[in-house]
Amino acid sequence: MEKAVIFAGFGGQGILLAGKILARAGMNRGLEVTWLPSYGPEMRGGTANCTVVVADSPIGSPVVDNPEALVAMNAPSLDRFEGRVAAGGVIVVNSSLVKRAVKRHDVRAVPVPANDIAAELGNPRVLNMVALGALVRGLDVLPLEAVEEAMEEELRGRGRDKLIELNRRALRRGFSEAEKYLA
Amino acid sequence: MSVEAAIPEGYVKVFSKPKALSDAKYTYCPGCHHGIITRLVAEAIDELGILERTVGISPVGCAVFLDRFFNCDFVQAAHGRACAVATGIKRARPDLVVFTYQGDGDLAAIGAAETVHAANRGENITVIFVNNGVYGMTGGEMAPTTLPGQRTTTTPLGREPRLHGYPLKISEMLAQLEGPAYITRQAVFDYRHIVRAKQAILKAFRNQLEGKGFSLVEILSTCPTNWRMTPVEAGRWVAEHVVKVYPLGDLKDVG
Amino acid sequence: MSRVLMRGNEAIAEAAIRSGLKCYFCYPITPQGELVEYMARELPKRGGVFLQAESEVAAINMVYGAAAAGVRAMTSSSSPGISLKQEGISYIAMARLPCVIVNMMRGGPGLGNIAPAQGDYFQATKGGGHGDYHLIVLAPSTVPEAAELVRLAFELSDRYRVPAMILADGMIGQMMEPVELPEPVEPEDIPERPWAVTGAKGRPKNVITSFDLEPEGLKEMSLALQETYREIERNEVRWEEVETEDAELLIVAYGTMGRIAKTVVRLARQEGIKVGLLRPITLWPFPYEPVRELAERVRTVLTVELSAGQMWEDVRLAVEGRAETPFYGELGGVVPSPKRILEEVRKYVG
Numbered sequence: 001m002e003k004a005v006i007f008a009g010f011g012g013q014g015i016l017l018a019g020k021i022l023a024r025a026g027m028n029r030g031l032e033v034t035w036l037p038s039y040g041p042e043m044r045g046g047t048a049n050c051t052v053v054v055a056d057s058p059i060g061s062p063v064v065d066n067p068e069a070l071v072a073m074n075a076p077s078l079d080r081f082e083g084r085v086a087a088g089g090v091i092v093v094n095s096s097l098v099k100r101a102v103k104r105h106d107v108r109a110v111p112v113p114a115n116d117i118a119a120e121l122g123n124p125r126v127l128n129m130v131a132l133g134a135l136v137r138g139l140d141v142l143p144l145e146a147v148e149e150a151m152e153e154e155l156r157g158r159g160r161d162k163l164i165e166l167n168r169r170a171l172r173r174g175f176s177e178a179e180k181y182l183a
Numbered sequence: 184m185s186v187e188a189a190i191p192e193g194y195v196k197v198f199s200k201p202k203a204l205s206d207a208k209y210t211y212c213p214g215c216h217h218g219i220i221t222r223l224v225a226e227a228i229d230e231l232g233i234l235e236r237t238v239g240i241s242p243v244g245c246a247v248f249l250d251r252f253f254n255c256d257f258v259q260a261a262h263g264r265a266c267a268v269a270t271g272i273k274r275a276r277p278d279l280v281v282f283t284y285q286g287d288g289d290l291a292a293i294g295a296a297e298t299v300h301a302a303n304r305g306e307n308i309t310v311i312f313v314n315n316g317v318y319g320m321t322g323g324e325m326a327p328t329t330l331p332g333q334r335t336t337t338t339p340l341g342r343e344p345r346l347h348g349y350p351l352k353i354s355e356m357l358a359q360l361e362g363p364a365y366i367t368r369q370a371v372f373d374y375r376h377i378v379r380a381k382q383a384i385l386k387a388f389r390n391q392l393e394g395k396g397f398s399l400v401e402i403l404s405t406c407p408t409n410w411r412m413t414p415v416e417a418g419r420w421v422a423e424h425v426v427k428v429y430p431l432g433d434l435k436d437v438g
Numbered sequence: 439m440s441r442v443l444m445r446g447n448e449a450i451a452e453a454a455i456r457s458g459l460k461c462y463f464c465y466p467i468t469p470q471g472e473l474v475e476y477m478a479r480e481l482p483k484r485g486g487v488f489l490q491a492e493s494e495v496a497a498i499n500m501v502y503g504a505a506a507a508g509v510r511a512m513t514s515s516s517s518p519g520i521s522l523k524q525e526g527i528s529y530i531a532m533a534r535l536p537c538v539i540v541n542m543m544r545g546g547p548g549l550g551n552i553a554p555a556q557g558d559y560f561q562a563t564k565g566g567g568h569g570d571y572h573l574i575v576l577a578p579s580t581v582p583e584a585a586e587l588v589r590l591a592f593e594l595s596d597r598y599r600v601p602a603m604i605l606a607d608g609m610i611g612q613m614m615e616p617v618e619l620p621e622p623v624e625p626e627d628i629p630e631r632p633w634a635v636t637g638a639k640g641r642p643k644n645v646i647t648s649f650d651l652e653p654e655g656l657k658e659m660s661l662a663l664q665e666t667y668r669e670i671e672r673n674e675v676r677w678e679e680v681e682t683e684d685a686e687l688l689i690v691a692y693g694t695m696g697r698i699a700k701t702v703v704r705l706a707r708q709e710g711i712k713v714g715l716l717r718p719i720t721l722w723p724f725p726y727e728p729v730r731e732l733a734e735r736v737r738t739v740l741t742v743e744l745s746a747g748q749m750w751e752d753v754r755l756a757v758e759g760r761a762e763t764p765f766y767g768e769l770g771g772v773v774p775s776p777k778r779i780l781e782e783v784r785k786y787v788g
Contacts, residue, residue, distance in 0.1 A: 234638070275460060
């Protein structure tokens, strides 16, 4: 098993953190993982993306041609990466910001209004966890609990403890949102 | 190490070579003040009893052979980098006494950045800065410290400040910084000045032992060979002309 | 030992601290900023010295001083900064001081960009500064291997009194992977340094120098250095082979490209193309013999690099006409995907 995810969106949407939490969850469950960010000036205010590979054997390339999943948090990200997703893969789209439908018919589209759900949960910043929850369901490699644990590890003791429960709710909401399309 | 000859009865020993100096012959030209300055540093090391924990850093230039003359540990540095090398040694081993010995081309031209920043950090090191206004070893080229009008092999018509810049008063510059503890300019063209220079060198080492920080002793020196002068003329030149551009005395002293 | 998710830059810093690093001197440059920041945060807490120098030149000369004083010392930078350090590296090499230099390569020449590149191969393996010298050059292809090779770099550097370089690129610096960090070394495990300048007490003075005005003297120093290099070439060549047994085409690639090539080998074999990989781990000393032996058995030796063909020269020296030796490289910080490389492979098979 070797699966790759591209997380893409605006800088500030928590893309890199979402990817890191997925990678940490994989590591904690004994899998091999790589987390490869786009880096440089574009991190500051422009678009950001990272590629996470999760596998049960050593990973060769962290650079991936055709990922099994894409999380597109804005329209430019969908435009840029939609064509690259492997056939049979999954595309989680932040439908709060992306007003068009996924064009591909050989992938499973999961539209999730991440901004709206996050606002509804009381903190617009947890939109990344909403999307990650949906991705976890779509990727179907790791249980949601593993990702929740990894999220806790990531936030604990860094002045963000009080955000853990909120983020947990966001992950779960995203997961159940995806359920609608994938069940 | 030198072998102490027995003193015949009735004789009193009034002069001997410092223990910090080896038997190696100086490579300095006759009449050059480097010989005096090197000896003063050795005397200071003797008097402070720090030979066994001192590390010297030799520059590129006429003092490049310094490690031969001294009996303490030595590191030979790239041109201008002595203060950075000294920083590395002192930070690794603060218990050592670390000094650099650099000429004006080395310290004030190619090594200006290393010098300024070591001073600004207040590195607890001692810097002996020998200023003779030329690149001695490479053939008497213009240094940043060369006097206006002075002929060198790269200013054959004399240094023209509009073309070649003005004499760089790096000690005055360093004295403006918060970091240094002690910046002074001395000369060794006569006995009176040699005694004062010796006191300044002692103080610069004592400052380090007391943890006061960066201490630099600039010493105006001669280069009879490249100045095309006799040693006596060269000494007089310092006393009459060089000191007018580079006035002697303490520029900074935190006490 | 538990695994930690770390960036390459951070894993290198932590591995260095655990390898007994005492003094680290640096100047900020992307893409190795995290290494500098990690050191600033961690090294002073753990009894070491962190100092941000005024320049790359000063930083390497501080390493020269600290290494001369007998402690484990290191600096890190990226391509343009490593160019500036070459003066100091040349002095360190001739003065026989152990130290570790990390180069997180970026696009060049000139200011280039901050994307991953491998354009500093010549500089790293053929000397880089003036004079006849080499560094021991270690090229990790993963984050855990980077941590491992940092420890090895300190050990080899101490053993031979030759500076060692970790030659990686921005991708390895920036990416995260699970790492099993090496156990901290005990101070008594670090070799004695009787040559260091520690104060001439109860022994003759020590002098650290790269200088001898007499040709015969300098020749002797140089020959001693060369003798050490021959010894390193005999003992320390390291490489990895993947599926080379029945390979008809051999890819030679290092670092980031080495790991991407592993995926290429897998994809090619899924298509029935017998591809193998030789990944040099030591770039100096280069694995000439292993490449030569494999060249006897394959038809094609394809060199893949993020350069215009620098390691390619060493590959051709090794192959010496035994196989065809095509080259595929990318420039400017472009990293080819496995499929792109596979296209190159297909050109030479069938």
